[in-house]
Amino acid sequence: MIAQPCVDILDRACVDECPVDCIYEGERMLYIQPDECVDCGACEPVCPVEAIYYEDDTPEAWSQYYDANVNFFAEVMPGQSEPLGSPGGAARTGVLPFDHPLVAALPPQA
Ligand code: SF4
Numbered sequence: 001m002i003a004q005p006c007v008d009i010l011d012r013a014c015v016d017e018c019p020v021d022c023i024y025e026g027e028r029m030l031y032i033q034p035d036e037c038v039d040c041g042a043c044e045p046v047c048p049v050e051a052i053y054y055e056d057d058t059p060e061a062w063s064q065y066y067d068a069n070v071n072f073f074a075e076v077m078p079g080q081s082e083p084l085g086s087p088g089g090a091a092r093t094g095v096l097p098f099d100h101p102l103v104a105a106l107p108p109q110a
């Protein structure tokens with residue numbers, strides 16, 4: 001999952017490493033589609049701000065971001081009419097014009 005340090009960074013270093021293209025870009029943060037991720041771990045070491053964690057290794061401070069990653073796909077996000085689900089590759093969706101409410105509510109990140 002991807003946590004708060006990614007917000008407003010959006011450098012996409014992780015996207016280039018993902019063999020299954022399951023890292024999707026919202027307006028302010030990227031999100032990993034949990035059903036498409038194969039847990040290869042290739043994305044984690046390239047993140048310049050240590051925003052990526054395996055679920056079991058997530059620091060307590062970022063625990064809400066597991067649900068944010070899951071629900072970004074499983075629930076209807078603001079302004080949308082249906083859940084994003086499992087699109088089968090971020091190249092198909094491009095940059096998505098919304099974020100999970102947890103991310104959307106944050107002030108600009110330095
Ligand atoms: S761990 Fe998941 S999100 Fe990260 S590169 Fe591998 S498949 Fe992609």
Ligand code: SF4
Pocket residue numbers: 002005006007009010011012013014015030046047048049050051052
């Ligand atoms: S590498 Fe890290 S900061 Fe960059 S887009 Fe991916 S999760 Fe966000």
